[in-house]
Amino acid sequence: MRSTDQLAVMVPAGLAGVVVTETELGDVRGSEGFYHYRQYSAIDLAEAVGFEEAWHLLLHGNLPDAEQLVRFREKVGSLRPMPDGLAALLPAICATTDDALTIVRTALSLWGGIRRLRPLFDADPDEIAEAAMASAAVTPTILAAAHRIRQGQEPIEADPTLGHVDDYLRMLTGARPNAHDLRAVEQYLVSTMDHGFNASTFTARVIASTGADLAACLVGAIGSFSGPKHGGAPSRALQALDEIGSLDRAEAYVRDKIERGDRVMGFGHAVYRTKDPRSEMLRRTALGYDDPLVDLAVGVEAVFERTLAELKPGRELFANVEYYAGVVMKLAGIDPSMFTPTFCVARVAGWTANIVEQSRDPKMIRPSARYVGPPPPQPVPSLAARLA
Ligand SMILES: CC(C)(COP(=O)(O)OP(=O)(O)OC[C@H]1O[C@@H](n2cnc3c(N)ncnc32)[C@H](O)[C@@H]1OP(=O)(O)O)[C@@H](O)C(=O)NCCC(=O)NCCS
Known part of the structure; x- marks a missing residue:
């Protein structure tokens, strides 16, 4: 396949791991489960x-x-x-x-x-x-x-x-x-x-x-x-806990989801390949509430983690920030919507x-895409030819 521009470089799908600029604001270290604001x-x-x-x-x-x-x-x-x-x-x-x-x-x-x-x-x-x-x-x-x-x-x-x-x-x-x-x-x-x-x-x-x-x-x-893959997951994660209702139904729920090719909301992350530190902190915050929802969430998290490790080996799927976010916000009186x-x-x-x-950066961000359609230029067919 010929590139549209001989100088173009292909980068991983989704730009994963591609550094496009410099920032003094902070960073995420996915393999360490660490992120920071400034220092x-x-x-x-x-x-x-x-x-x-x-x-x-x-x-x-x-x-x-x-x-x-x-x-x-x-x-x-x-x-x-x-x-x-x-x-x-x-x-x-x-x-x-x-x-x-x-x-x-x-x-x-x-x-x-x-x-x-x-x-x-x-x-x-x-x-x-x-x-x-x-x-x-x-x-x-x-x-x-x-x-x-x-x-x-x-x-x-x-x-x-x-x-x-x-x-x-x-x-x-x-x-x-x-x-x-x-x-x-x-x-x-x-x-x-x-x-x-x-x-x-x-x-x-x-x-x-x-x-x-x-x-x-x-x-x-x-x-x-x-988008649900980004910020739209906390109410869906809480909805899943509502649907599960009791811990003994958690394993069947997650197996069914994966068999149907669905995603478990509140699990997985684009960068973390270990525990999401936000989820770890929010679990501690949730444990500050004496409520059966917290016990259910903690129990379901362990079942999901174990079952996802079996069904999606090597993918390292753990609870992300949104899993406990819904629990904490609900217990603090915020409506799921x-x-x-x-x-x-x-x-x-x-x-x-x-x-x-x-x-402050004068450079406009403007990447390229690799064209994979029919090779151009083709003759433009006349209307008569298209109607024929
Ligand atoms: C956040 C998310 C988009 C990151 O995904 P990603 O790192 O780009 O990973 P991919 O979409 O390439 O998925 C890689 C594999 O893991 C699986 N996977 C990822 N997250 C999953 C999840 N939550 N449940 C089940 N499987 C999941 C994918 O199905 C895929 O499996 P395959 O290799 O068998 O096809 C993804 O984990 C997800 O959709 N999570 C649910 C939504 C959510 O909680 N979002 C809030 C993020 S903070």
Whole structure:
């Protein structure tokens, strides 16, 4: 087969293992089961710091000192309320779909227009940093309001004096979370802010590399993230636990799935070939709840792991972040329809930090594909010949 360009190089399917750029934001070491934000283990951060601290680290490069943290929290709080124009349009968007990710994707596109975002190509660094923070700050407000509108309830306005996760849960459920639920969700959200060059981050950076505006990058990232193979698994993983119901049915369930060629949601990962450290941390978080769902999840995890090792030898399929994410979010009082959108509240901090970084790189990302159709050029058949 002749390449379309003699200089082209073939890379592994799915670009697995291909390094396409440099980043100071973090990385995933799949064989070690380790990932980090800048120079810190992301799991250590999730266990030690709050959402705004980790967000500051990703966006500005350092863990904030006390004064920086106060200023950052105030700034985030002031950017959390929805602009009036968007709040007025949200019910109309919600009338078109039940899916909160679709709603936020559309709403962020409108938000970019309302904020008069300029293309990254034209914007200066301060303007880009401001847009990055503002878009990530308003995302939970949009999502919580979308959820309430879909439930036939009035949206709750943001309270700029509260912590970001605290306020999200309040706007979502109508009540301040207790300290245990708040910490559980915050740990989950810190642990999922960023995760190497995953599909949605790559999407965001490809769009950023064209010089488009920041909202366009986020719309693309959310589209990529919405796929069940990426961010769309936590509610499906919890649904599987619901279907299984009791531990004695777990093995038959997984065998049946694999026989039918289906995937077990919440298992497997594109990069990890060992335990997903996020899932290990979230299991510990889940064990902080005294609930039969946790016992079921822990038992089913062991059965799935053993059975998948037998049925898919050499594939190293372990629980991924989404397996326990659903359990933790359910026990913290989040509706399953908001599991993936809640994941998005965290990941938007990572996407925007990546967009800011990409905006400094003048090179547009533009790979090639190997053409495998009929050899060109062929004569174009006349209409008469095509009708004959
Ligand atoms: C995340 C995921 C897309 C990564 O997949 P990947 O590393 O690109 O691996 P592939 O899609 O190439 O699959 C490789 C093999 O493992 C199998 N496999 C991967 N994940 C599996 C799963 N969850 N259940 C059953 N089999 C799985 C595939 O069927 C394939 O088997 P084969 O070689 O016999 O054909 C995949 O594991 C998956 O679909 N998981 C379920 C969805 C999920 O939980 N997503 C959240 C990710 S954080």
